[in-house]
Amino acid sequence: MTRPVVAFTSRYGSTRRYATALGSRLGTPAVELADLATASDADPLIVLAPVYATRILGRRRIIRAIRSAPGRAALVVVALSPADDPGRGNLAARLINASGRAVTTFHLRGDFDPARLTRLDRTLMAALRRQLRRTPDTPAARMLLPGEPLHFVDETSLDPVVAWAHRDTMVEE
Numbered sequence: 001m002t003r004p005v006v007a008f009t010s011r012y013g014s015t016r017r018y019a020t021a022l023g024s025r026l027g028t029p030a031v032e033l034a035d036l037a038t039a040s041d042a043d044p045l046i047v048l049a050p051v052y053a054t055r056i057l058g059r060r061r062i063i064r065a066i067r068s069a070p071g072r073a074a075l076v077v078v079a080l081s082p083a084d085d086p087g088r089g090n091l092a093a094r095l096i097n098a099s100g101r102a103v104t105t106f107h108l109r110g111d112f113d114p115a116r117l118t119r120l121d122r123t124l125m126a127a128l129r130r131q132l133r134r135t136p137d138t139p140a141a142r143m144l145l146p147g148e149p150l151h152f153v154d155e156t157s158l159d160p161v162v163a164w165a166h167r168d169t170m171v172e173e
């Protein structure tokens, strides 16, 4: 028997919040991808994961889960950049290509709190901010240079994911 499965990776909690909200809307608990033994009974499989410095967190595990899922699969990418940022599409496309499967992609925006970063992430952010100071008028610079917390989590942006999960026939998007 198959069932909807919601799995996620998250470092600071935005993606976890989306996954938990999605799970409760689909009537299934959201599970950490690291705790998902197999996705062989998942249909659909929905994996949510954030972007960290041009990588999707948990990329290898995500590919493994997608490959093992027997039915439809979706990847929900969470990041600070606007949902239509072309860089996001490229990252997701590369991961999906590597999985060798047809995967529907959704893009959501997460929160960012510079006061809560791990040491490593603070160092990465400091390097990124140094770069951004050279292009202060770009959207990324305007977002990150002030050093303020940013709040973009919006649970209503899950609506298209819920609609997709409820659809029981394959639709190319």
Ligand SMILES: Cc1cc2nc3c(=O)[nH]c(=O)nc-3n(C[C@H](O)[C@H](O)[C@H](O)COP(=O)(O)O)c2cc1C
Pocket (backbone or CB within 6 Å): 009, 010, 011, 012, 013, 014, 015, 016, 050, 051, 052, 053, 054, 055, 078, 079, 080, 081, 109, 110, 111, 112, 113, 117, 121, 122, 124, 125
């Ligand atoms: C070190 C670091 C690197 C990041 N790199 C990117 C990035 O390249 N593009 C982007 O849009 N957001 C980037 N972000 C923002 C995260 O994707 C965003 O904060 C997201 O909500 C984190 O999800 P989580 O709370 O589930 O871990 C970065 C955040 C940190 C701390």
